[in-house]
Amino acid sequence: MAKVVEKAQQEKEALISGSEAIAVACKLADVDVITAYPIRPYDTVMQYVAKLVANGELDCEYIVAESEHSQFEIVKHASAAGARVFCGSSGVGWMYAFEALTVTPALRIPMVAMVGNRALDDPGAFGVEHNDALAVRDLGWQLVWVDNAQEALDTALIAYRVAEDRRVFLPCAIACDGAFLTHSQALTKIPPQEWVDAFLPPYNRGDLLLHPDNPITVAPQVNEDWLMELRKHNDEAMKRSKNAVIPEAYRDFERIFNRSYGNPFFEEYQTEDADIVLVGMGTLSMPVKVAIRQMRKEGKKVGFVRVRWFRPFPAEDLAETLGRFGAVGVIDRDYSFGSPHFSGVLATEVRAALYPAAKRPPVVGFICGLGGREVTVPDVRRVSEMVFKAAGGETQPFITWMGIRE
Amino acid sequence: MDAIETLPIQQLDAFKGVKKVPLEEYFTSGHRTCQGCESALVMKLMVKAAGPRTIVLGSTGCMYVANTTYYSTSWVVPWMHTQLGSSGSAGLGTAAALKALMRKGKMKEEPINVIAFCGDGGGADMGLSAISATLTHPQYNVLILLYDNESYANTDIQLSGMTPYGAHTTFSPPGKAKRLMHTRWKKNMAGMLAAGHPETKYVGTVCASYAVDMMNRVRKALMIGGPTFVHSLDPCPKGWDYDPMLSHELGELAVETGIWPLYEVENRVLKLYGRSKGIAEKRSKRKPVRDYLLRQGRFAHFTDDDIDYFQAKIDDMWEKWLIPGVIPFWKELEKDQPPA
Ligand SMILES: Cc1ncc(C[n+]2csc(CCOP(=O)(O)OP(=O)(O)O)c2C)c(N)n1
Ligand code: SF4
Ligand SMILES: [Mg+2]
Numbered sequence: 001m002a003k004v005v006e007k008a009q010q011e012k013e014a015l016i017s018g019s020e021a022i023a024v025a026c027k028l029a030d031v032d033v034i035t036a037y038p039i040r041p042y043d044t045v046m047q048y049v050a051k052l053v054a055n056g057e058l059d060c061e062y063i064v065a066e067s068e069h070s071q072f073e074i075v076k077h078a079s080a081a082g083a084r085v086f087c088g089s090s091g092v093g094w095m096y097a098f099e100a101l102t103v104t105p106a107l108r109i110p111m112v113a114m115v116g117n118r119a120l121d122d123p124g125a126f127g128v129e130h131n132d133a134l135a136v137r138d139l140g141w142q143l144v145w146v147d148n149a150q151e152a153l154d155t156a157l158i159a160y161r162v163a164e165d166r167r168v169f170l171p172c173a174i175a176c177d178g179a180f181l182t183h184s185q186a187l188t189k190i191p192p193q194e195w196v197d198a199f200l201p202p203y204n205r206g207d208l209l210l211h212p213d214n215p216i217t218v219a220p221q222v223n224e225d226w227l228m229e230l231r232k233h234n235d236e237a238m239k240r241s242k243n244a245v246i247p248e249a250y251r252d253f254e255r256i257f258n259r260s261y262g263n264p265f266f267e268e269y270q271t272e273d274a275d276i277v278l279v280g281m282g283t284l285s286m287p288v289k290v291a292i293r294q295m296r297k298e299g300k301k302v303g304f305v306r307v308r309w310f311r312p313f314p315a316e317d318l319a320e321t322l323g324r325f326g327a328v329g330v331i332d333r334d335y336s337f338g339s340p341h342f343s344g345v346l347a348t349e350v351r352a353a354l355y356p357a358a359k360r361p362p363v364v365g366f367i368c369g370l371g372g373r374e375v376t377v378p379d380v381r382r383v384s385e386m387v388f389k390a391a392g393g394e395t396q397p398f399i400t401w402m403g404i405r406e
Numbered sequence: 407m408d409a410i411e412t413l414p415i416q417q418l419d420a421f422k423g424v425k426k427v428p429l430e431e432y433f434t435s436g437h438r439t440c441q442g443c444e445s446a447l448v449m450k451l452m453v454k455a456a457g458p459r460t461i462v463l464g465s466t467g468c469m470y471v472a473n474t475t476y477y478s479t480s481w482v483v484p485w486m487h488t489q490l491g492s493s494g495s496a497g498l499g500t501a502a503a504l505k506a507l508m509r510k511g512k513m514k515e516e517p518i519n520v521i522a523f524c525g526d527g528g529g530a531d532m533g534l535s536a537i538s539a540t541l542t543h544p545q546y547n548v549l550i551l552l553y554d555n556e557s558y559a560n561t562d563i564q565l566s567g568m569t570p571y572g573a574h575t576t577f578s579p580p581g582k583a584k585r586l587m588h589t590r591w592k593k594n595m596a597g598m599l600a601a602g603h604p605e606t607k608y609v610g611t612v613c614a615s616y617a618v619d620m621m622n623r624v625r626k627a628l629m630i631g632g633p634t635f636v637h638s639l640d641p642c643p644k645g646w647d648y649d650p651m652l653s654h655e656l657g658e659l660a661v662e663t664g665i666w667p668l669y670e671v672e673n674r675v676l677k678l679y680g681r682s683k684g685i686a687e688k689r690s691k692r693k694p695v696r697d698y699l700l701r702q703g704r705f706a707h708f709t710d711d712d713i714d715y716f717q718a719k720i721d722d723m724w725e726k727w728l729i730p731g732v733i734p735f736w737k738e739l740e741k742d743q744p745p746a
Contacts, residue, residue: 032506033499059510061502066539070495073488073536077463077499080486082513083506099489202512210484210500212459212518217479219487226476 009192016188018181021149022114022174023048025156027058028196032083035063035071039093040126041178042116046088068093072100072113079109080210080218084160084203087111090178091118094132104171105140105234107219108208110163111171112156116182117282117333119371127372128178130281130334134310134345140234142172142241143311145281149188152176154259155308157200161249164203167240175310177333179372180283191257199256242312265314267306268321270296274303276387277322279350280331281307284368284375288331291380302384307346315353322350323359326391329383331366331375341365341398362390365399379403410544412632413505416459416517418625424618432458436480437473442650444640444657445469445525445553447614452521452551453483455621456628460519463488463496465533467525468560469553490528494536497522497548497633505546519628523551526568527558530595537635541603544632549624552595552635555642563645567593570665571719572712573704575645580707591719596637597732600671608634610670615657616680623670630672639666647703656701664692664720667731676732686730695720 016024022045026034034053036046052058061078065071068089075085089097094115104111115133119125133143144159146152152174159172176182210218222230250264262268269285270292271277278288285306292302305321307314322328332344339348347365354360366383369375379402390396421427432453439446449469453462462485464470470487473480488496501520507513524533529552537550557575558564564577565588574580578587600609608627612620620638627634641656643649648656660666661681668682677683684690695717699705708716728735 030510032510032512033502059506061506063498063502063543065495066535069489069491070498070536070539073492073495074499074502077486077488077496078503078506081461081500081503081507083503100492103489210461210486211513212461212484215482215484217474217481217485220474220476220479221471222476 009194011189011191013187013189015185016149017044017183017185018146018149018152018176019044019116019183020048021153021188022156022176023052024190025153026086027052028191028193029084029157029160029200031058031060031086033061033063033075033078034086035065035074037065037068037071037089037093039068039090039118040116041118041182042088042090042093042114044182045114045116068097069100072097072104075111076100076104076107076109079111080107080205082203082205082209082211084164085111086113088114088116090116091120091132095120095135098135101136101141102139108169108237109171110169110203112159112163113171113173115173115175116178117175118178125371126178128180128282128333129370130175130332130345133173133175134334136173137311137345140170140238141311142170142238142309143175144172144309145175145307147177147181147283147285147306149181149184149186152181153188153190154253154257157196158249158253161200162241162245165245166204166206168237168245169208170234170237170241175282177283195256199252238312242314246309246312263317265307265309265317266321267308269304269306271303271305271321271324273301274325275301276327276329276384276391277303277305277325278329278331278380278383278387279305279307279322279346280333281310281346282333284331284333287375287377288380291377291384294377295381295384300384300388313349313353318350319353319357322354322361323357325361327361327387328363329366329387330363331368331383333369335367335370343399347399362396364390364396367399367401368403373403412545412547413508414515414517415547415629415631416457416519418455418457418629420622420625421618427454427618427621430454430458432460432482433480434482436475436478438475439468439472440644440650442643442653443468444614444642444653445555446473448553448620448638448640449473449523451614451617451621452523452624455624456519456521458483459517460521461500463493463500463520463522465493465496465522465524465528466490466560467528468555469523469525471560488522491532492536493522493524493529493533493550494538494540497550498540498543498546501546501548520548521551521628522548523553525559526552526554526556527566530554530593531567538599538602541599541606541633541635544605546633547631549627549634549636551624552637553640554638555640555645557642557645559642559645568595571716572708574707575704585707585709586712594734596635597734599635601733604674605632606634607632608670608672610636611666611668612636612638613657613661613666613668614638614640615654615661616668619668619680626670626672645704647706648701652701656698659693659698659701662693663695663698664724664731665695665698669732676729678731682731685724692720692724
């Protein structure tokens with residue numbers, strides 16, 4: 001599908017934050033309808049979008065809604081009428097939109113949204129926690145965590161490509177850790193428009209377009225007669241996303257943009273010879289990688305797997321990879337009260353992924369960095385010590401809350 | 407100031423009499439509303455007035471659940487469900503998409519009507535904020551039509567902010583200790599929206615008992631451009647508890663008793679029309695509200711005192727309101743003025 005592109009075109013470099021990177025992606029993707037509502041930390045993306053619109057760099061309908069519920073409903077309907085859309089929120093704002101979030105995948109709306117991960121206050125907290133985005137994990141949203149501005153920009157383009165693929169037609173949320181990514185600047189390559197056009201075909205809603213030329217009735221009353229079949233359609237779409245569409249998109253991305261992400265679903269860091277491995281999502285990769293470099297100097301071979309795509313979840317690949325190590329330490333920046341072993345969400349998914357695997361190393365769970373508390377290098381070292389003990393056959397607790405004051 | 411750009415609009419001149427109304431239906435068989443359901447008639451007239459180049463969005467309620475059974479939809483025009491409180495957002499999002507796509511050359515430019523309808527629960531309670539917001543966006547052509555059957559009907563007739571004072575609903579049953587469980591007065595929705603959204607070019611009230619008048623108000627609201635609002639009072643045999651053959655008559659009675667004033671605010675100019683104009687100008691006498699109330703089982707528990715109270719409130723509406731039937735601010739009465 002992708003055209004051959006002139007590689008003579010050059011990428012520009014700019015010092016931008018994760019939020020600005022996604023705003024730039026919106027411009028490159030020529031988004032048609034964008035809705036905004038203020039809540040920290042995601043709202044910085046809309047501040048950049050507003051500037052692009054004001055300066056004539058992005059031609060879209062830019063609507064400041066009166067609530068997150070409306071924000072998401074407006075773009076849901078715009079997408080049904082054929083528009084490429086962008087939206088986003090954080091924390092309780094995302095939860096305020098929950099009804100709209102629920103029906104969006106059911107309607108096969110390929111919305112792309114940004115979640116600036118934020119704690120669900122009360123009590124008041126601006127900092128990152130992953131529970132906001134994770135709340136939609138069972139509903140048909142594709143969920144991808146990124147950890148730097150470049151990855152945010154690239155993944156936003158990939159998200160449109162995957163979501164709008166007729167085999168998928170499911171929304172995609174790009175989760176960005178509040179502050180650590182939304183507000184942190186890094187040198188980021190901005191691709192030329194021609195490359196993006198070659199990578200990302202126009203949104204074509206086809207026979208699902210709501211238009212007088214195609215007078216369909218969308219979301220009729222199906223009840224027990226048909227709902228189960230329709231749910232199964234969504235299940236199949238998610239499978240196609242995982243097995244075909246995401247891998248294809250990353251292959252094309254690499255070919256056109258000359259930037260490779262390896263396995264699309266997760267990043268492996270210093271895993272080749274590692275004895276134990278840590279698993280996590282988002283920007284905690286920074287202290288984890290620094291700690292790993294320190295520990296390696298001391299001869300402790302620790303590797304890291306950073307999960308990008310949480311939905312669809314790469315269960316088989318991940319289980320095979322994790323099976324290579326003596327023990328696995330999963331660091332959750334979330335909580336799931338009353339869950340199996342009172343673990344974090346990611347740890348529970350990792351255990352479920354490993355259950356049918358041939359090799360099942362012990363999985364030790366950690367809750368870290370809630371409410372935006374910094375995950376420090378010493379934290380990671382303590383985590384690693386416990387995982388080493390587990391690898392040595394010494395049973396460790398299923399879950400440990402790191403750095404909790406007594 | 408940059409000009410506010412809107413898309414082209416369809417020419418929808420008023421139907422000059424019932425014989426000039428086209429025969430084509432865009433809301434046809436397939437629905438399962440109750441016998442005598444006035445809201446179903448409103449749907450039919452609304453989309454007949456709008457014509458085939460129309461997109462309709464409808465929020466959850468009887469006009470969703472009873473009209474769109476899978477494989478037997480009654481809609482001939484494109485139709486999409488929206489969430490209970492989302493009619494304002496559904497209309498806005500659809501209109502915004504058309505505007506962006508046509509401006510950017512991604513869709514053939516042509517005037518397409520966008521209508522988002524809602525019930526009283528979905529519109530006047532839950533969706534009020536989104537409707538209000540939509541009415542402040544002058545660049546999008548969208549009509550919001552509220553069909554007001556005065557209860558959350560689809561969920562088995564529960565009281566809403568639009569249920570009349572004292573009415574018996576499943577959430578307000580008359581009991582031994584409390585005869586009246588519902589003592590709130592109905593919101594003045596159209597008046598509130600007209601007064602609160604000065605840039606909105608059209609706000610009107612209608613009643614399908616006057617079908618041609620009603621269709622022409624829909625056509626005006628669509629043709630005037632920008633976001634507009636039409637509020638329809640719809641007798642509901644199930645919720646109001648009366649013989650289905652009386653729907654039409656009850657609509658007329660609501661107007662004739664002065665309970666339901668017919669008016670429009672068109673380009674900021676207020677006009678009462680039909681019987682309501684005569685009432686405001688004191689050319690025709692209002693019928694007693696008793697004639698209206700006692701035809702409905704939902705008021706069967708009313709005592710004479712309750713009826714008198716109801717009548718007094720309606721009298722106030724026409725005699726004391728600053729703009730009779732429309733705006734509930736009272737005129738400053740002479741006796742309240744300090745002595746000169
Ligand atoms: C968010 C939400 N809350 C509650 C409901 C349940 N519900 C379905 S239809 C309905 C009644 C809506 O009343 P109204 O808008 O007046 O329309 P009517 O049924 O009277 O036609 C309700 C409460 C829902 N669908 N969505
Ligand atoms: S309950 Fe009322 S509004 Fe609903 S279908 Fe029956 S008559 Fe119509
Ligand atoms: Mg109702």
